[in-house]
Amino acid sequence: MNRSAWLSVGAVFVVFLLAWKTIVLATGLQPFILPPPETVAIRFVGAWADGTIAPHLLTTLVEVALGFTVGAGLALVAGYALARSAVVERLLSPYLVAAQATPILALAPLFALWFGSGLLGKVVICALIVFFPVAVATMVGIRSVDARLLELGRSLRATRRQILTTLEIPAALPNILGGMRVGVTLAVVGAIVGEWAGADRGLGVLINLARGSLFDTPLMFAALLTIAIVGIALYLVVVAIERRLVGVR
Amino acid sequence: MTTLAPPVALAGTSGAVGLVGLDFAFPTRTGASHPVLDGIDLEIPGGGIVALIGPNGCGKSTLLRVIAGLLAPVAGDARLDGAPIDGPDPRIGLVFQEPRLLPWRSAAANITYPLELAGWPPARCAERLAALTGLVGLDPGVAASRPAELSGGTRQRVALARALALEPEVLLLDEPFSALDALTRERFDLELLRLWERSAKTIVMVTHSIPEAILVADRVVVMSPRPGRIVADVAVDLPRPRTIADLDQATVSRTAREIRAHLGDPEAAIEPEPELDPTASASRAPGRSSAEIAS
Numbered sequence: 001m002n003r004s005a006w007l008s009v010g011a012v013f014v015v016f017l018l019a020w021k022t023i024v025l026a027t028g029l030q031p032f033i034l035p036p037p038e039t040v041a042i043r044f045v046g047a048w049a050d051g052t053i054a055p056h057l058l059t060t061l062v063e064v065a066l067g068f069t070v071g072a073g074l075a076l077v078a079g080y081a082l083a084r085s086a087v088v089e090r091l092l093s094p095y096l097v098a099a100q101a102t103p104i105l106a107l108a109p110l111f112a113l114w115f116g117s118g119l120l121g122k123v124v125i126c127a128l129i130v131f132f133p134v135a136v137a138t139m140v141g142i143r144s145v146d147a148r149l150l151e152l153g154r155s156l157r158a159t160r161r162q163i164l165t166t167l168e169i170p171a172a173l174p175n176i177l178g179g180m181r182v183g184v185t186l187a188v189v190g191a192i193v194g195e196w197a198g199a200d201r202g203l204g205v206l207i208n209l210a211r212g213s214l215f216d217t218p219l220m221f222a223a224l225l226t227i228a229i230v231g232i233a234l235y236l237v238v239v240a241i242e243r244r245l246v247g248v249r
Numbered sequence: 250m251t252t253l254a255p256p257v258a259l260a261g262t263s264g265a266v267g268l269v270g271l272d273f274a275f276p277t278r279t280g281a282s283h284p285v286l287d288g289i290d291l292e293i294p295g296g297g298i299v300a301l302i303g304p305n306g307c308g309k310s311t312l313l314r315v316i317a318g319l320l321a322p323v324a325g326d327a328r329l330d331g332a333p334i335d336g337p338d339p340r341i342g343l344v345f346q347e348p349r350l351l352p353w354r355s356a357a358a359n360i361t362y363p364l365e366l367a368g369w370p371p372a373r374c375a376e377r378l379a380a381l382t383g384l385v386g387l388d389p390g391v392a393a394s395r396p397a398e399l400s401g402g403t404r405q406r407v408a409l410a411r412a413l414a415l416e417p418e419v420l421l422l423d424e425p426f427s428a429l430d431a432l433t434r435e436r437f438d439l440e441l442l443r444l445w446e447r448s449a450k451t452i453v454m455v456t457h458s459i460p461e462a463i464l465v466a467d468r469v470v471v472m473s474p475r476p477g478r479i480v481a482d483v484a485v486d487l488p489r490p491r492t493i494a495d496l497d498q499a500t501v502s503r504t505a506r507e508i509r510a511h512l513g514d515p516e517a518a519i520e521p522e523p524e525l526d527p528t529a530s531a532s533r534a535p536g537r538s539s540a541e542i543a544s
Contacts, residue, residue, distance in 0.1 A: 148345070148347070149349065151319065152345070153366075154319060154337060155318075156337065156366050157367075158366050162366050170353045247353075
């Protein structure tokens with residue numbers, strides 16, 4: 001982004017903060033219901049300075065990273081199989097859609113029961129929530145590979161593997177990365193929901209603590225802010241990878 | 250004159266394409282088959298240039314794909330130097346109607362794509378790339394550009410270089426220049442001839458342009474509407490090397506009229522020129538054996 005683009009982003013953010021402050025002033029809401037932006041900012045800086053947030057953030061990031069890797073990895077394989085085999089699609093897609101349609105919130109306590117309150121349960125939830133968008137994007141991407149390019153590959157006696165690496169993957173990459181953009185933000189949601197259902201550490205746990213036993217609404221907002229920043233950062237990482245791999249076509 | 254003899258002197262050495270009693274059909278949904286090519290017999294000597302011409306949907310492109318080994322004939326054989334073609338062969342290069350470049354690769358990486366697939370080491374690829382860009386007259390400055398940044402003509406040059414990458418003996422072209430404007434197309438046709446003069450490849454070109462067919466080919470093979478049969482095999486009596494001025498010769502209009510008559514254009518058959526008389530009678534009865542018409 002150039003300078004004027006950054007300026008406009010900053011300007012919109014300032015408007016957002018002003019609106020927030022105006023609502024607090026106009027409604028006269030207590031800080032434990034809606035704290036004003038400056039209170040949240042002070043709490044945010046304070047919670048970072050005294051080491052309240054960092055360990056929780058680290059736990060959540062590990063869950064998101066592992067869950068995304070596992071979920072997206074499996075989704076790439078499944079998406080390819082769905083695209084290339086009508087049988088696989090017919091047999092698997094009902095389960096795929098059913099798994100996606102079932103609220104993750106309802107499944108989270110079950111997973112906590114099965115996999116315990118440690119890392120594993122969160123990785124499973126993250127993987128599950130990431131799986132669907134990436135699998136569907138991969139399927140669509142592989143299906144949209146130009147049949148004429150595949151014929152070219154055949155005329156040049158490309159092997160199955162060469163077709164995959166030199167034609168199908170590069171052609172499907174924009175779609176796949178689009179699915180990953182969605183998937184990576186969902187992975188954060190998955191981790192928080194998983195932690196909510198039972199964990200000792202993580203940003204979801206911190207929100208629960210701030211809301212319940214600590215009754216520290218500004219801290220809760222600071223935790224939410226951290227989650228939002230994590231989501232934006234991960235999204236931008238995928239966008240950067242996309243720029244690098246896909247570039248201008 | 251022997252020194253000026255075109256590479257036809259090499260005829261028969263390699264790159265000879267033979268089609269023997271070739272039938273092709275596409276299966277339909279009901280399980281029946283939809284005939285596309287019917288009893289195609291054609292001999293193309295190594296180093297020869299043949300243009301395939303015919304109405305839309307007559308199976309010209311299908312025939313090209315059978316020779317390229319992309320489609321298997323239902324009956325009969327396609328042969329290269331006497332051996333049946335049973336799949337894509339590195340001795341056969343194919344240029345499609347559209348450039349068909351990989352949009353995510355640079356022009357250079359598109360040209361070396363066949364070499365990469367064949368497992369050539371990068372150093373050898375680079376060497377061959379330099380030779381190929383020279384061969385097809387590609388501006389080396391565009392080597393790093395993506396296909397989307399190139400003009401239609403440049404893209405087709407890249408596609409031609411790619412088809413020549415593995416040094417095929419036979420070059421198959423499926424209406425390769427049909428998307429280009431008339432002037433550019435003539436220039437490409439002539440460049441193709443210059444390339445042929447240097448490399449002695451066998452060329453089979455599908456076209457729907459009679460002037461293009463006459464300018465390029467030794468023989469123009471005329472096909473009937475689907476199911477495609479060969480209705481005429483018209484020899485082009487023009488000396489080589491040819492230039493664009495050759496298109497003004499009387500032979501050309503006579504040959505064009507003959508081809509047009511075989512294509513079933515009634516206007517062409519109405520007023521046969523006197524010297525065309527012996528063949529004109531044959532022209533009115535398409536379906537006669539090609540030998541009769543060409544003699």
